Amino acid sequence: MSTLHQISSAALRLLPAETGHGLALRGLSAGFGPRERADDFRILAQDICGLHFANPVAVSAGFDKNAAAIAGARRLGSGFVEIGGVTPRAQIGNPKPRLFRLAPDRAAINRMGFNNKGADAVLARVHAAQDGSTPLGVNLAANSDSADPAQDFIALVEKFAPAADFLTIDVSCPNSANGQVFLDPRALEDLLACLNIARDASSGSPVMFAKLTPDLEDAHLSELLEIMLTAKIDAITLCNTTTARPDSLQGSNATERGGLSGAPLFEMATEMLRKVYVQTDGAVPLIGVGGIMSGKDAYTKIRAGASLVQLYTGLVYEGPGLIQQIKHDVAEHLTLDGFANVSEAVGLEHRS
Template identity: 45%
Template sequence: MNLIEKAGLMALHRVDPERSHRLALMAMKAGFVPLSGTYTSPALATRLAGLDLPNPVGLAAGYDKNAEVVDALTQAGFGWIEVGAITPRAQTGNPKPRLFRLSEDQAVINRFGFNNEGMDAAQSRLAKRNRRSGVPVGLNLGANKDSVDRAADYVAVLERCADVVDFVTVNVSSPNTEKLRDLQGAAALTALLRGVMAARDARDKPLPVFLKIAPDLNADEITEIAGVAREAKLDAIIATNTTLDREGLKSASGGEKGGLSGVPLFEKSTRVLAQLSRDLDGALPLVGVGGISSPADAYAKIRAGASAVQLYSALVYKGLSLVTEIAKGLETHLAKDGFGHISDAVATDRSAWL
């Protein structure tokens, strides 16, 4: 992190977290944020669910909810990005305040509740994005809070936006929409995915479908989801979303309701990832998310079973320079351990997490 980036982060941390994030997006949109471009190499170029990633370091959903700064983000070092979550209709989300920095824990709590401008606005912006960057762009699918048929909401967003993205993610794991996580149960998830996959298969052009799951699942539930995902022929699973767990937090805001992300989530999410890797045994690729704040963290996710990783909360504390730092650091770790390519390291230390 250079002095300019450090000063910028210090200034943003003096502002309310949600307003701070809005200012960061505005600065990026206006071209005031220096962008490093995407670092790649033969060792890092990754094939994920049919997608060619320049490097395996991705941006998790939630940072650019409404696809406002997609072109800038594809030049910020990421090998792939995910925008959203997007619901069919615009909704304001939960009352403010709903975003909290936990600086002592290098963590964040949010209870946004899928605030977004709706699928029409997202589709319009994504249709105008620069597709020459070589960085795949995906969309996180959500359901409206007051929907009477949430399964149909996922299909609606997919059908509206499929032509302007490279993959979609079915998000049934946000803790901030009441009863949304109930869709992770075997029967509900099977029915939901049947509709989503039918909509995907009706298209002429292939579109990878990912599933994002919660970290607060027990071993039997994880195994159950692995079976459903295999049966549905999903293209990948993202493990994991935010947690409701609050164990060991030091920050004053640690008791706020919502989903916890950042460093405290690392171990829990990695254990879920490792179990999924064991249960699926290579049947479909996995994405490791949760608590990554260094090259070593990202490498641990890879060795626990992930083919690629995603970041978000660590950017709040370490800035966008962290993205390229992690990509280059992964290359260093691979060389040190004698791996010629990132795929050679996948799941090589899985047993340590089981």
């Protein structure tokens, strides 16, 4: 990362968290950051769910809720882009402040509440950015005041299916009661059946991912996984932020309400990844998210079972060069371990 990037990242961290994030996003959409996308290491390329991923690393959902900086995310080196969460109608989210840094813990707590410009505004940007260069996905969520959250998801699938390569059904946000409805197994089963029908009837054919919360008992997680496998979900994203507060937290914002992300989430999220990989027998691609702050962390997720990885909070602390660094380090680990392609390392720790 250039000195200029390091200085500007440090300066942004002096601002209130949401202000700093807004400026970073505006800078990225205005063309700040890397001018051009660097070439990817060939060892990192994979085909998953019928899509070509030049590398397995991306910025996770919530970073660019309104699809304002898709080109910027690609220039940062993302192998795929997931924008959103998007709700059918625009909504302002929870009152501010709603995003807090925990600097001593390299963590954040947020209770944003799905602030976004709504499906129509975002759809136009997704269409405009769809150039086939990287898989482009949309993270979907129900409006907070919706009387029928299932209908919200159906409407979103119908709307975005023609434009997106993948759609992520977010039933994991700790700040949305209308997403958590689908943690009820029967409700999830019905929802996924309806969404499959909506997707199959649409003019596009995006693959469908589902994103889970780490705050699930094992038996509950197993039941939801069975339902996802039966519904033939294409990939599972593990995981969203946690409402847990590890005793180790030092930051003065540790008692804020919301979802915790960043370094303290790493072990919990990776353990969940291991469990899901074992239970699904590696049959469904997994996307490992939660606490990735380095290439070593990303490689640990891959060996635990992730075919792809995403990160958000790591960018706040390590700066925009983190994605390039992770790709470089993962490629190096793969070469040292004697692999010809990243797919060979997926789930490795369960085989050795």
